[in-house]
Amino acid sequence: MRWNNIKWNIDVIGKTKVWFTISGIIILAGLIALFTMGLNWGLDFTGGTVAQFDMHRTVTTTINNEITNILRSNGVKESQVKAIGPNNTHVSITTPSLDDKTRTAIINELKSKYKLSDNDLVSSQNVSASIGKEMQFGTLLACVVASLLMLIYIGFRFNFEMGAAAVLALIHDILILISAYALLRIVVDTPFVAAILTVFGYSINDTIVIFDRIRDNIKLMRKASYKEIANVSVNETMTRSINTVMTVLLMLILMYFLGPASIKSFALPLLVGIASGAYSSIFIATPLWVIFKDREGKNRVGNRVGNKPQKA
Amino acid sequence: MMRSRGLAKFLSVIVLAVIVAYVAFFGINAGNYSIKPVQDSIRLGLDLRGGVYVLEQAEGKVTQDAMTRAISIIRNRVDSLGVSQPLIVQQGSNRIRIEIPGVNDPDQVISYLGQTAQLKFVGPDGKVILTGADVKDSKAVYQTSQAGVQEPVVTLDLNSKGAKAFADATGKFVGQQIAIVLDDKTISAPVVKEQITGGQAVINGMKDFNEAKNLANLIRGGALPVTLKQVEYSSVGATLGPSALKASEEAGMYGLLIVLLFMIAFYRLPGLIADIALGIYILINFIVYALLHVTLDLPGIAGMLLSIGMAVDANIIIFERMKEEMRAGKSIRASLDAGFRKAFVAVFDSNITTLIAAFVLFFMGAGTVKGFALTLIIGVISSMFTAITVSRFLLKSVVETEFTKNIRVYGA
Numbered sequence: 218m219r220w221n222n223i224k225w226n227i228d229v230i231g232k233t234k235v236w237f238t239i240s241g242i243i244i245l246a247g248l249i250a251l252f253t254m255g256l257n258w259g260l261d262f263t264g265g266t267v268a269q270f271d272m273h274r275t276v277t278t279t280i281n282n283e284i285t286n287i288l289r290s291n292g293v294k295e296s297q298v299k300a301i302g303p304n305n306t307h308v309s310i311t312t313p314s315l316d317d318k319t320r321t322a323i324i325n326e327l328k329s330k331y332k333l334s335d336n337d338l339v340s341s342q343n344v345s346a347s348i349g350k351e352m353q354f355g356t357l358l359a360c361v362v363a364s365l366l367m368l369i370y371i372g373f374r375f376n377f378e379m380g381a382a383a384v385l386a387l388i389h390d391i392l393i394l395i396s397a398y399a400l401l402r403i404v405v406d407t408p409f410v411a412a413i414l415t416v417f418g419y420s421i422n423d424t425i426v427i428f429d430r431i432r433d434n435i436k437l438m439r440k441a442s443y444k445e446i447a448n449v450s451v452n453e454t455m456t457r458s459i460n461t462v463m464t465v466l467l468m469l470i471l472m473y474f475l476g477p478a479s480i481k482s483f484a485l486p487l488l489v490g491i492a493s494g495a496y497s498s499i500f501i502a503t504p505l506w507v508i509f510k511d512r513e514g515k516n517r518v519g520n521r522v523g524n525k526p527q528k529a
Numbered sequence: 530m531m532r533s534r535g536l537a538k539f540l541s542v543i544v545l546a547v548i549v550a551y552v553a554f555f556g557i558n559a560g561n562y563s564i565k566p567v568q569d570s571i572r573l574g575l576d577l578r579g580g581v582y583v584l585e586q587a588e589g590k591v592t593q594d595a596m597t598r599a600i601s602i603i604r605n606r607v608d609s610l611g612v613s614q615p616l617i618v619q620q621g622s623n624r625i626r627i628e629i630p631g632v633n634d635p636d637q638v639i640s641y642l643g644q645t646a647q648l649k650f651v652g653p654d655g656k657v658i659l660t661g662a663d664v665k666d667s668k669a670v671y672q673t674s675q676a677g678v679q680e681p682v683v684t685l686d687l688n689s690k691g692a693k694a695f696a697d698a699t700g701k702f703v704g705q706q707i708a709i710v711l712d713d714k715t716i717s718a719p720v721v722k723e724q725i726t727g728g729q730a731v732i733n734g735m736k737d738f739n740e741a742k743n744l745a746n747l748i749r750g751g752a753l754p755v756t757l758k759q760v761e762y763s764s765v766g767a768t769l770g771p772s773a774l775k776a777s778e779e780a781g782m783y784g785l786l787i788v789l790l791f792m793i794a795f796y797r798l799p800g801l802i803a804d805i806a807l808g809i810y811i812l813i814n815f816i817v818y819a820l821l822h823v824t825l826d827l828p829g830i831a832g833m834l835l836s837i838g839m840a841v842d843a844n845i846i847i848f849e850r851m852k853e854e855m856r857a858g859k860s861i862r863a864s865l866d867a868g869f870r871k872a873f874v875a876v877f878d879s880n881i882t883t884l885i886a887a888f889v890l891f892f893m894g895a896g897t898v899k900g901f902a903l904t905l906i907i908g909v910i911s912s913m914f915t916a917i918t919v920s921r922f923l924l925k926s927v928v929e930t931e932f933t934k935n936i937r938v939y940g941a
Contacts, residue, residue: 222852222940261895271768317643317759321636335633342763348584352895359893366885374878408828411890411898415905418886419839422879426846429875457849461842464791468784468838472831475780477773479576483831483901 225455229499230444230507236500240389247396256399259406260342262356264349266315268324268341269307272331276300276308284310284327291323307339314345356410363414367421375428378509383424386494386502390420393493394486403485412486419465420494423458424502430454431506443510447503455499462495535929542923546809553816570819572614574826574900577774579767580630583639587623587755595754600625602750606642609746625757626896635764643757646747649710650695650730658698658707660752663691667748669741672731681741683732685748692728700724711744777830784834785811792841796848796940799924803844806920810840813911814904823907829900836908839883843876843916848940855936862928864939869921876917880909 229236260267272280281298288296288310297311315323320343327333344352367387371380391413398405430450438446469491472484556566575582585603587596596619607615607629616628632638648661666686674680687695698707699721708718709732717734735741789807792800814833818825825833851868859867884906891902 261897317636317640321640324636336766336768338635338764339766339769340764341635343759343761345760348761355893355895359889362893363886363889366889367882370882370885407895407897408831408901411828411894411901414886414890414894415835415883418883419879421882422842425878425882426875453853454849457846460791460795460845460849464788464841464845465835465838467787467791468834471784471787472777472780472834475776475783476831477776477827479773479827480777480780480831480834483828483835487835 223456225452227452227455228448229451230447230504233504233508236504240393240497240501244389244392244396247392247399250399251395254399254402256395256405257402259404260311260344260349261407262349262353262405264314264344264346265311266313266320266341266343267309267311268320269301269309269339270327270331270333271302271337271339272306272308272333273337274306274331276305280308283330284308287326287330288312288323291319291326293319293323314343352407356407359410360413363417367417371421374425378506378513379428379431381509382502382505383421383428385505386424386497387417387421389497389501390416390490390493393497394490397489398486404482406482408479408482409486412483412490415487416490416494419491420497423462423495423498426457426461427451427454427498427503428506431503443507447507451499451503458495458499462491465491532930532932535926535931538926539923539930542919542926543805546805546812549816550812553812553819565819567815567819570822571815572822572824573770573774574824574829575628575630575763575770576765576827577770577825578630579632579765579770580628581632581635581638581764582629582762583627583642583759584620584761585625585627585643585757586760587625588758589756591623591755593622596623596625599753599755599757602646602753603627603642605750606746609743609750610638610641624760631767632764633767635762639759639762641743641747643759644747644753645712645756646750646752647710647712648748648752650698651708651710652698652702653705653707659687659691659694661748662752663688663694664748665691667745669735669738669745671738672733674733680733681735681738683735683741683745683748685730685732687728687730689728692726695728695730696724696726711747716744773827777827777834781830781834781837785837788838788841792844796844798927798938799844799848799851799920799940802920802923802927803841803848803916805923806844806915807837807840809919810908810912810915811837813915814907817907817911818904821907823903824900825904826900828898829904832901832904833908836905836912840908840912840916842879843872843912844920846875846879847872847916847920852940855939861934861936861939865924865928869917873917876913880913883909 274280281300284298285296288298293312293315295313299309299311301307301309324338324341328337368384371383374380375383394413394416397403398409427450430453431446434441434446434450438449441449466488469484469488472480473488476484552564553567556564556569587599600617600619603625604617607617607627610629610632612629612631614630616626618626620626627642629638646661648664650658650660652658664685665688668684669681670684671679672682702721703723704721706718706720708715710716717732719733732744735744785807789804792803792807794800796803814836817823823829847868850872851864854864854867855861887902887905887909891899891906894902
């Protein structure tokens, strides 16, 4: 057996408790963080103004305070002034949504005080509170519609036990993703939403591959228990599950480490969500299917399952 | 016979792909026919080339007619800035989305675009003498002031109704001030020295020629029929965009390289074929972007890179199936057929769920993620074609050449 042709033999089902505990701990910690600290919502949802300047000097605490004072003198009480970029020579100023007049006044004051040109305003963004509200609603609606469509698809594609296991695995992935964001205090912006929906679509793939194999093996292994069938199917498709997700993860890792800020904001949640999706297909969805089947009847009863002929 | 035919088929696909790639990236000019290189047809987003994006919302109840007029007035104003490829479109019932590339001072642009441009001449009694609607033409010119210096002014050429009202008022208010008010702000209040009957008026007190030019443009373009409020804007400086483009190109290049090597390491000959198919896949993507005039922004690049990682998934599913068949003792040709046939459903499935999510995102997501959804949709659909059709055809032709019976070459 060579390295690229490993024959897998993991007792996935026998260690069900281990997998469930690992996921349970992460999700529990995430939920505690979610309910105590909430999510770190970004500009897209809360509304606000952010501007970044190239200051051409190290942004010290003194400069930081000076900027805060300039903001105060223009009637902006809440603000967050942060040194960013290489050697802290850039500054990022976040405030509640400002009207055009106040913003122009502040920017002009900063420009003249620190002798900055138009080009030193590296980027600026404003989202009014009303747009933020709309975005929250629209996002929620999009997630609901996507979930419904995915449920319809799963219902059409799987029988009941497999469908239920697949849906629970999907919920698991979303919870892991939200937990990661709540625990690590990562800013939640529209790319996060795009990632959630993509994970919705992508993480079901591995589950489909494994469940299709289970359906095939139910017919081939007439005397075997559900546990054995599940274990054999997971191991037969293991290389495939790992490799399909590996190519995507490799790409995402490079996007995260080499890409600019806005590419990073897409890559990170996708990285977490897709890794979790691959994990959950093997270690959550498949054991759940065995639990559901075993609950239905202690031993296998003929060929009642696997009534759909698709194979992969 | 079979063997040479296999080789011919294989080479013909490669040659065709190279020709298409050449035409796509360099374009051709032959007689009446010319094809532009794809990179000239793909618009780069503002986040990649710098510029300002503004979403303006009309206040109160507005009619579609008022919105259409407002858009055409804004288009005139943007055109007067002399920028290339601006984008002005209506969004929803009461919003206007404006994208202007390559602007240095976003705030000046925003305030210029949002001006209602309600021009009024008001007499000392507070009564309106004439409005912007009475102005036939307006120009910015240099005029010699009383002090003898050249100063920029805005000339107004009034229509007959305006000329008469102006003549009456200047006759009545000799020695008094007439205020010239733009959007409730007095920009100039000259003292009337004598009655003006020619239908010509001048606004002075301009800061520079640029201001005079902008004001003349605003007056000539007419007043906005609606009051616009900026609800969202973002601006990217000229330096940030290109560096972001360079960084994402780098990430994409290295990512692609790793995926290519990964496939060869794991699947040997089929892996190499999948890599060729991936090259054709990227080529197809760029051609589709050009045909659909896709605006490629950073989210779009994120979607494109993600889809490159996903594109080989179908090949992995197929090749793993092929390996299983070979290990079960089937011939290479039979394994290939069985692999493609049996894996098809799984490949189709896995793409459908991703497509469902991407379509929801495209139709319901925020503007900032539409680019991501679009490139993902294009990527998923074209990968289904290349991973199944192209790689199958190539792999079949290679098998037909019968250059080896060693299944290790096929990764098994």
